[in-house]
Amino acid sequence: MSRSRIPEREIAERPEGYGGPNLSPVGLELAPHTFAEGVHALMASPPPKDNNGVVAGRKAALVIDAGITPEVSVKIQEAAAALTGRPPRYLVNTTYHGDHTFGNAAFPEEVVIVSSRANKENMTDLAYEKQVRSGNMYGDAALLDTVGEWRRPDVVFDSYAEIDLGGRVVELHHFGPGNGPGDTVVYVPDTRTAWTGNFLCHAGTAHMLLQGGPEPYAASLRRMREALPELETIVPGHGPMGDGRAAVDTLLGYLERLHDDVVASVEAGRSLEETYAACADPWAERLDPRLAAALGGYQVPREAAERGMLALCRDLHRLNILATYRLYSAR
Numbered sequence: 001m002s003r004s005r006i007p008e009r010e011i012a013e014r015p016e017g018y019g020g021p022n023l024s025p026v027g028l029e030l031a032p033h034t035f036a037e038g039v040h041a042l043m044a045s046p047p048p049k050d051n052n053g054v055v056a057g058r059k060a061a062l063v064i065d066a067g068i069t070p071e072v073s074v075k076i077q078e079a080a081a082a083l084t085g086r087p088p089r090y091l092v093n094t095t096y097h098g099d100h101t102f103g104n105a106a107f108p109e110e111v112v113i114v115s116s117r118a119n120k121e122n123m124t125d126l127a128y129e130k131q132v133r134s135g136n137m138y139g140d141a142a143l144l145d146t147v148g149e150w151r152r153p154d155v156v157f158d159s160y161a162e163i164d165l166g167g168r169v170v171e172l173h174h175f176g177p178g179n180g181p182g183d184t185v186v187y188v189p190d191t192r193t194a195w196t197g198n199f200l201c202h203a204g205t206a207h208m209l210l211q212g213g214p215e216p217y218a219a220s221l222r223r224m225r226e227a228l229p230e231l232e233t234i235v236p237g238h239g240p241m242g243d244g245r246a247a248v249d250t251l252l253g254y255l256e257r258l259h260d261d262v263v264a265s266v267e268a269g270r271s272l273e274e275t276y277a278a279c280a281d282p283w284a285e286r287l288d289p290r291l292a293a294a295l296g297g298y299q300v301p302r303e304a305a306e307r308g309m310l311a312l313c314r315d316l317h318r319l320n321i322l323a324t325y326r327l328y329s330a331r
Contacts, residue, residue, distance in 0.1 A: 094197025
């Protein structure tokens, strides 16, 4: 059964008791992780706040994602300058979501913002985007009042683009819908590292199906696997970095199982609550051990981190069931 219709807007409904990721920048620290000279991840602590990145060549530097407020954007730019010795020339948005793009306007006017065409097309309603993201601010939603402008990308591409930084080429890919309609992957071939935004997370982490549905998402992942056969490491938009191939394979298996479970439930005439119970829950009893091991690199209490991530993964899984059920039952 094909269920490939893509909603025009992110689902706003949430399961009862849903918590979701804490996107508040209060207490945010960005720890650099160096892959090679000029190639650095900026890993956010505590997780799952937003990660960033900076890539530099002989002629220019590029920053990946802009942060959720102007203040965070300044912190990212200062970190990038300290690591590369130069101001950024380019900024890439991996998604249109405000926690990755609200900081765009705090970059200098001469910085060229690049993203997929689909991301730019979804950056039209600042008030609505603030409303949606405020649900994950955990009491700090007033910080979004500092966002007075939603600066949109200056340059867009449809499926592939390259940026030459001088001796280092950065590839930009849009493989199709995933977490949203315009997910952009930033790949640095000489380090075999990709910044994947919300499109692909650590293999042990639950993802969010906010707009695409399982089938289009899975098709996009297969295109990514084919296009980047040498990929080794991913730096996701949230949570720990990890093995790229394992992340793709694990998410594909999850999406296929989610599709089958929800289709069976809809065809059986089950309610949403019955569907929650009928769908397999990979995080029913414990956190995926791969994710638990990755959390050891963060300067936060291990037990609290594991408990918090387990609750988040279960919340995201229920959200995925909800989004898929609404999508499929509407046909």
